[in-house]
Amino acid sequence: MKSIKYIFLILIMTILFNGVQGQSILIDKVVAKVGSEHILLSEVEEEFSYAKTKDPSLTDDIKCLIIDNMIAQKLVIYHAKIDSVEIAEDEVETQLDYRFESILRQMNGDEAFFQDYYGATGAEMKERFRDDQRHKILAEKMQYKLISEIEITPKEVEKFYKGVPSDSLPYFKSEMEISEIILTPKVNDVERNKALDKITDLRKKVVSGEATFADIASKFSQDPGSAVRGGDLGFAKRGVYVPEFEVTVFSLAKDEISEIIETEFGFHFIQLIERRGNTIRARHVLIKPEITADDLTLAKNKLDSIRQLIASDSMTFEEAVMKFSLKNLPSYSNSGRVKNQNTNNTFFAADDLDPDTYFAIFELKPGQLSSPLSIQLPDGQKAFRLIKLNTISKPHKASLKEDFDKIAGFAKESKKNEYFLKWLKKKREETFIYTDPMFKDCKLGGEASGM
Incomplete structure (x- = not known):
């Protein structure tokens, strides 16, 4: 349990922005030293x-x-600095922006409310927590450096399994593996031209000065996440945006407004607000062509035809994925196999599946296909989903034969934790650590305080 607490806290570190509002005044002092790193009483409080x-x-x-x-955290940070673990400043800026934007979204983009709540502007808050964010990234990189190359052998997996008492072995529910093909409706020419005409008119108003970019984005953009901020997308590095958008935004000069571009999301025009090395801040207006009922019917019928091709062995499911499925989904690069985001493997218990998926497959046998299922993608786009049930297991107690991959995962995490704790113990012995007498009754790192 102690190892889990260490690993968890080293990974998570201090949650930025929490505990800021309503703090009482505290006479501060250093209560611990780890090498050249200090821990303040206010941080503990x-x-x-x-x-x-x-x-x-x-x-x-x-x-x-x-x-x-906190001493364990500082040990990691102190030795990361000694080992010259590098952090690019734009990494710090990007993560600060992400955290700030996440909080601001929860406040409906109201910066005045943010300032009233925290007693500081967003820029002031980011400066206040810049060092904390830098230390968080530093600790994550150091930990990754320490444990990323740890591997597990079959013999180690077997030893781990045999070391677990029989009455402590987990009981696995019935689990399923599924694959998917996701098909989105194709926009018809009439609706596409309507959207293009609309965004062309909106861009003309911005370029001519008839309206500001922020006003147009707030009133008309169909990207709700950025529209509430006048189209502002915040800071982003290369690789964040879809290719067409990225090529355009990184080619812009400061304050330049792009021509209209088309991506899988619709039509955009973009303005570059700021550039910091390989990190940019931009805003955009998005107009999506409307999907009609006829477009949806055509897409559903097409997916049903694909289903018939697979069922008649005219095409394998995997071939159909490569030819027809939406390419920006994680399952596409895995031949259609769907990963369980909660467990990071491909197994789903019944309660891991959303109700629509479960009821679409619960009567299927392995190898069978569902009917096309109407779904909504995370970006709000309507689509259809064809699901294949690959495997289904019966409820059972964990066994090395049936659950080797899962047990190997547990064994590998255990090995990483053990290695990291040994590293921490060794560094505690090698590093100057002082703790204030106020913690004299605490057992720190297995030893009394006051080192």
Whole structure:
């Protein structure tokens, strides 16, 4: 359990922006030193206050665990600096922007409310937490450097399995593996031209000065996430946007407005706001061609025809995925196999599946196909989904024969945790660590404080 707490807290670090509002005034002091790194009393109190919001029953005793984990964090950071682990400044900026934008979205883009709530502007908050964010990235990179190359052998998996008492082995529910083909309706020419005419008119108003970019985006853009911020997409590095959008936005000069471009999402025009090396901040207006009922019917009928080709062995499911399925989905690059995002493998228990998917396949046998299922993609786009049931298992106690891959995953994580804890223990012994007498009754790293 202790190892899990260490790993979890090293990975997560301090949650930025939490515990800022409504802090009481505290006379600060250094309560721990780890090499050249310091831990302040205010930092311990902030962590404690945040923990109390999650579990009001916590007492001051939890501060021993907090300071112990903060020392572990500082050990990682201190030795990352010694090992010259590098961080690009745009990485820090991008993650700060992402966190700020996430909070602002929860406030409906109201920057005045943000400033009133936190007592500081977004820019001021980002500066306040810049070092915290830098340390978080540094710790993540150092931990990745330490454990990323750890592998597990079949003998180690078997040893791990045999080391688990029989009555402690997990009981696996019935699980399924599925594959999918996702087909989106094709926009008809009439609706495509309507959307193009509309965005052409909107761009003319911006370029002529008749209206500001922010006003047009707020009133007309069909990207709800950025429209509330006048089209502002925040900072992003290369590789974030779809190719057509990325090529255009990275070719723009500051304040330049692009020509109209077309992507899989619709028509856009873009303005570059700021560039920082390989990181840019831009805003855009998006207009989507309308999908009609006839377009939807055509797409559904096409997917049903694809289903008939697969069922008659005229085409394999995998071939159909490569030829017809939506290419920007994770399943496309995995021959249609769907990954369970909660477990990072391809197995789904019944309660892991959304109701529509479950009821589409619950009567199927392995190898059979569902009927085309109407779905909505994360971006709001309507689509149709054809599902293949690959495998289904019966409920059972974990066994090496049936569940080798799962057990191997558990064994590998256990090996990583064990290695990381050994590294921490060794670095505690090699590194100067001081803790304030106020923590003299705490057991830190298995030893009494006051090192």
